[in-house]
Amino acid sequence: MNNQTHTAQCMCGNIKLEATGPANYVEYCHCKTCQQSAGSSYIIWVIFDKENVKITSGDLSLYQSSEALKRGFCNNCGATMTVHSARHFDIALGVMDKPDEFDITQHIWTKRVLKCIKLNDDLPKYEESAPN
Numbered sequence: 001m002n003n004q005t006h007t008a009q010c011m012c013g014n015i016k017l018e019a020t021g022p023a024n025y026v027e028y029c030h031c032k033t034c035q036q037s038a039g040s041s042y043i044i045w046v047i048f049d050k051e052n053v054k055i056t057s058g059d060l061s062l063y064q065s066s067e068a069l070k071r072g073f074c075n076n077c078g079a080t081m082t083v084h085s086a087r088h089f090d091i092a093l094g095v096m097d098k099p100d101e102f103d104i105t106q107h108i109w110t111k112r113v114l115k116c117i118k119l120n121d122d123l124p125k126y127e128e129s130a131p132n
């Protein structure tokens with residue numbers, strides 16, 4: 001289980017990622033930047049230690065979306081794919097080849113949840129970032 005490999009790719013297939021080991025967290029992020037990046041209500045991120053993820057194909061384009069974070073996307077198909085911080089390499093659940101392998105563990109930035117989204121599960125919920 002610890003050496004499990006997870007693969008991901010963008011819509012056009014130019015960019016491929018490979019992550020090993022269990023994810024640290026799998027979280028709904030309701031922050032404004034994720035909403036703008038996705039053009040939707042939230043993004044679900046699968047969070048790995050950065051040394052456990054590698055780009056196996058293509059050139060991931062990066063955008064510095066805040067002081068601490070860069071966001072990775074495909075400059076051909078425009079897919080939102082990743083978030084990079086000092087410690088973590090997050091992969092959007094929607095670009096995972098097998099998204100059903102992951103159980104979601106928490107919600108973050110719930111103070112930005114859109115009114116049309118109903119949070120009716122028992123997962124931990126954090127107003128802003130999760131403590132970690």
Ligand SMILES: [Zn+2]
Nearest residue numbers: 010012074077
């Ligand atoms: Zn692409």
Ligand SMILES: [Zn+2]
Nearest residue numbers: 029030031034
């Ligand atoms: Zn976010």
